[in-house]
Amino acid sequence: MMSMNVTTGGRLPALAAACLLSVALPASSVLAKEKVKTGDAAPAALEMEYAVSIPAIDAIDSNLDNTQLTDILSGKIAENAEALSGLDATSIAVPEITISIASQSGDKAHDATITLADLLLEDVVDGQAASISLGGVTLQADDTDFAFGAMSAANFDIAGVLGIYGLVDAGGQTGLETIYTDLVAEGGTLTAPEVTCKFGGVTGAEFKARPLKTSFAEMMAIGQAMEDQGDEVDPATMGQFLKIYADILTAFQTSEITFEGFDCDGVDEEGRPMTFSIAGMTMGGMSPGVYPSISMDGMNIAVQTDGAIALDNLTIKPMDLTATIATLENAPDSVDDAWFEQNARTLIPAMEGLSFTGLDIDIPDPDSDGARIQAKVGAFDISLASYLNGIPTDLDVSATQVQAAIPEGTGDESLEQLRALGITDVDASFRLAAAWDEASQTVAIEEVSLSGVDLASIVLAGTLANATDDLFAVDMDASMAASLAVAVQSLDLTVTDQGLSDIILAVVAAEQGADPATLRPVFAGLAQGTVIVMMAGAADAAKLGEAINSFVAGKAKILTIGIEAKTEPGLGMMDFMQAEEDPATLLGKVNISAEAK
Structure with missing residues (x-):
């Protein structure tokens, strides 16, 4: 067993974190002690400083030492990708990870703290954990508090996640393979001065993926280039981005995902009490080239003394992206506005439509006082x-x-x-x-x-x-x-x-x-x-x-x-x-x- 008490500093760009954490559970690989400036064209640039604190790590039979585990949990995933893909351990338990964020925009300063409790990986063999879980997540930002319950998944393929982004050799894999199964996330709460919400849980049976054709480093470079170029993205950069986007649209597959909905109470801009709730949502299974259906049940919005809107069900039907993907894949190396104009129609996905039932509206007429x-x-x-x-x-x-x-x-x-x-x-x-x-x-x-x-x-x-x-x-x-x-x-x-x-x-x-x-x-x-x-x-x-x-x-x-x-x-x-x-x-x-x- 190994036990550590450390506060670390490291760097992992935002795009890297977004890519990796989109399929990883939990979101423990967070930017560490770093200053970032964005929005040069905005009135005031945003500066943020991150710090990660890991009081203890308890690892049993791990083939990675304390330093490597600490670096990985602090955000140095790319630097330790090969070692992480071959991780073996009976268990790795991290009681608490705290991310402190301080931001400054002009004369406005904000502080936020994210706390991940009881991260646990069990029965890890050659980069695949039989189970991964998180006891809970809390976020405190100024006068707003988030709290989410336990999350867990089975058969979490750490090496598979790394292989998706080319951080490790995927061994020639071209087909979809399971990244994790049996996702279960408990609900949570949001508390703020003007609103309080209760969120239901999320469940999903399986998530599959394949390695992307563009390496992680290349994606980061293209993302950074687009950010630097602002509203006038270079045609060559845009051409590269479209190829990546087309590839992503066929790289993932999910089973049906259910969300138990939410219920919020608060006040509107005029200080009137209001409620907003959704009884539940279901997203159909995503498959390569097909965006799934989304079904929402029991939506209700009501503003006291003003009006209400209720909807029994809203269903957005699936979209076939086959034609869109073909157009993106056949795009030239340099893509300008003229290309988008010429191909606007073929970029349109084949949406199957939408439907709703039980719509009930009682609201003021904006064009007629009193009506x-x-x-x-x-x-x-x-x-x-x-x-x-x-x-x-x-x-x-x-x-x-x-x-x-x-x-x-x-x-x-x-x-x-x-x-x-x-x-x-x-x-x-x-x-x-x-x-x-x-x-x-x-x-x-x-x-x-x-x-x-x-x-x-x-x-x-x-x-x-x-x-x-x-x-x-x-x-x-x-x-x-x-x-x-x-x-x-x-x-x-x-x-x-x-x-x-x-x-x-x-x-x-x-x-x-x-x-x-x-x-x-x-x-x-x-x-x-x-x-x-x-x-x-x-x-x-x-x-x-x-x-x-x-x-x-x-x-x-x-x-x-x-x-x-x-x-x-x-x-x-x-x-x-x-x-x-x-x-x-x-x-x-x-x-x-x-x-x-």
């Missing part, structure tokens, strides 16, 4: 798929149970019309779903719909023809030309009366002192006659007029109208431009069907 925005959304979903040049060619957007009060005095004509009908609240749903088919060069409009509970629903479906690949071209001129060439092949409109006509007729009848039942056939006849006149004797006029008469008269609740172009590819831009002057010109170019039931 409030009150709304609920039962469910909302955006699903995106089949990306081409950064654009999803398969789209599905929907929302259900969109409930809101219709405010007074907005000046909006449609809202004023609804209020005139006595409709002060709505419960609506909508959907937009369309997909491009490359083989047929068509866009299938599966559904464009809008519906209101106890009012009406409108559903439009159809097919757009002549939708070529250029519709999604990176070249904007080509894309615009392709969009102008798209033609309407067919459209089907379905209208369902769920009570709106009764409301309208009741209002009109009241104004005229008449019976709604008496007015229905009158309006039905007027609608039928208007359609027949507008269609100027077209063959389909009589059938369409009869269907509309039946619908308006209340004999049928569903009206379906179909329009199909007589010639290929369909109705184009020129056809619609001519129809602006004379709508009747379209009648000879389409077949119209109608049915009321």
